Amino acid sequence: TNRGTGIKVEQEIGRIRNLVHQYCGGNRTMILQKYIDNPLLVQRRKFDIRCFSLVTCVNGVLKAYFYRDGYIRTASKEYSASAPNLNNKFIHLVNDAVQKYSEDYGKYEPGNKLSYCELQRYLAVTYPDKKIHMERDIIMQIKKIVTDTIRATFHVLDSKKRLNSFELFGYDFMFDDTFKPVLIEVNSNPSLEPSSNLLTKLFNQMLDNTFRIATDPLFPPTDGFSMKKGAIGIEMCPENRYDLIFDERVDGPGLRKKFD
Numbered sequence: 001t002n003r004g005t006g007i008k009v010e011q012e013i014g015r016i017r018n019l020v021h022q023y024c025g026g027n028r029t030m031i032l033q034k035y036i037d038n039p040l041l042v043q044r045r046k047f048d049i050r051c052f053s054l055v056t057c058v059n060g061v062l063k064a065y066f067y068r069d070g071y072i073r074t075a076s077k078e079y080s081a082s083a084p085n086l087n088n089k090f091i092h093l094v095n096d097a098v099q100k101y102s103e104d105y106g107k108y109e110p111g112n113k114l115s116y117c118e119l120q121r122y123l124a125v126t127y128p129d130k131k132i133h134m135e136r137d138i139i140m141q142i143k144k145i146v147t148d149t150i151r152a153t154f155h156v157l158d159s160k161k162r163l164n165s166f167e168l169f170g171y172d173f174m175f176d177d178t179f180k181p182v183l184i185e186v187n188s189n190p191s192l193e194p195s196s197n198l199l200t201k202l203f204n205q206m207l208d209n210t211f212r213i214a215t216d217p218l219f220p221p222t223d224g225f226s227m228k229k230g231a232i233g234i235e236m237c238p239e240n241r242y243d244l245i246f247d248e249r250v251d252g253p254g255l256r257k258k259f260d
Contacts, residue, residue: 111196
C-alpha cells in the first residue's frame with residue numbers, strides 16, 4: 001500500500017512464489033518489481049527523489065503540471081544487497097514512515113531529507129568527470145517520464161469528467177549507478193507532513209502554487225485580499241513553479257486515436 005507497508009525484498013524464486021500464493025486470494029493482488037541492485041547512492045546510502053504533478057479538470061478539459069522543486073529521501077543505513085540484510089528496512093526503504101523508527105534517523109540529514117541543491121553539490125564532488133547538472137541531467141529525465149504517465153492515463157484519470165476537479169500526485173524516482181531513471185510508483189495521497197524545515201518551506205510554497213492554479217480561477221480572492229507570511233505563518237511563493245506538461249485539447253486528440 002503506502003508508507004512502505006507490505007513491501008518485502010526477496011532473493012529466491014521459491015520464496016516469491018510462496019508469497020504470491022499466500023497473499024493473492026479473492027480480490028487481493030500483489031505488485032512484483034525487479035529490485036534495483038545497483039542504485040545510485042549518497043554517502044553509501046540509498047535515496048529516492050520525490051516530486052509532484054498537479055492534474056486539473058475544468059469544464060471537462062484535463063491539464064497536468066509538473067512542479068519544478070522536490071526533495072530527496074535518504075536511508076539511515078549503508079546500502080547492502082547481501083542476503084542477511086534483505087529484511088533490514090532501514091537499508092532498503094526510504095519512506096519516512098519507515099526511517100523515522102531508525103536509531104540513525106536524522107543523523108546525516110535533518111529528517112533524512114536533502115534538497116535538489118544539496119544533491120547537486122554531492123554529485124559535483126563525487127562525480128566531477130561526469131559534470132552532472134541536476135536540472136539538465138536529472139530533473140529533465142524525470143519530467144519526461146511524468147509527462148508520459150499523464151499521456152498514458154489521461155483518458156481514465158477523470159473518467160466522469162467532473163465540472164471542476166484537481167488532484168496532487170507524488171512521484172518516487174530512483175537512479176541506478178549509470179544515472180538511468182526508474183519510476184518506482186505514483187502516489188495519489190502523497191505525504192505532506194513537514195518532517196524538516198526543507199519540507200515546511202517546500203510544501204507551503206507548492207500548495208500555494210497548487211491553489212492558485214486549481215481554485216483561484218474559480219473562486220477569485222476578494223479585492224484587497226492579502227496573505228502575508230506573518231499573518232498565518234505560511235511562506236508564500238510569488239513565482240509559479242508549475243510547468244504545464246499536458247493539455248487535453250492540444251495533446252489529447254492524437255493520443256485518443258491510439259487508445260480507440
